Amino acid sequence: MKTIISRQKIRSPFVAKVEELSGQNLLACYQCGKCSAGCPAISQMDLPPNQVIRYAQLGLKDELINSNTMWICASCLTCNVRCPKGINIAEVMEALRQVLLRQRKDHVDINKLSTKEKSELPPIALVGNFRKTTS
Ligand code: SF4
Ligand code: SF4
Missing domain, CATH: 1.10.1060.10 (Alpha-helical ferredoxin)
Incomplete structure (x- = not known):
């Protein structure tokens, strides 16, 4: 660019x-x-x-x-x-x-993660992501 x-x-x-x-x-x-x-x-x-x-x-x-x-x-x-x-x-x-x-621009939409992805993510990553979402 x-x-x-x-x-x-x-x-x-x-x-x-x-x-x-x-x-x-x-x-x-x-x-x-x-x-x-x-x-x-x-x-x-x-x-x-x-x-x-x-x-x-x-x-x-x-x-x-x-x-x-x-x-x-x-x-x-x-x-x-x-x-x-x-x-x-x-x-x-x-x-x-x-x-x-x-x-209203999210980088990660937790609702779009697969069950496998969610099960493999460390819980702290999910918790941290809640600070970085619009919902
Ligand atoms: S707070 Fe600063 S040092 Fe820590 S991860 Fe972010 S950019 Fe890196
Ligand atoms: S440490 Fe401070 S002064 Fe040095 S590059 Fe980073 S922001 Fe700039």
Whole structure:
């Protein structure tokens, strides 16, 4: 996918909404990568957490909403503790999820999982998913 950066995207309502919902100043991030280096779930993410912050700074909404990273994020808060700029990255992940959930867009629909899939999932995964659904 071709990525286009523009002033309109950087100043878009999407960026403002993510900052408002998360309470974070995205521009404080200087891309040191410490958040990603400590993330226990990074092997399953298609964008590392520092890149999510960078994309959010640039207002790259399409790239972000097509990423699996905010759904994989376990809200463990390791990144928050490691960030030298005091950015709460986990809150940014939650804000990105909220933007989509408010549009009634679920990443996982538990009702569509087969009985076999449900029986093989660890219960904590199902419980965690309840925080990430519209229903
Ligand atoms: S809160 Fe999410 S992004 Fe941050 S370290 Fe934990 S799993 Fe990774
Ligand atoms: S640790 Fe903080 S400053 Fe460093 S890349 Fe992550 S969000 Fe940015």
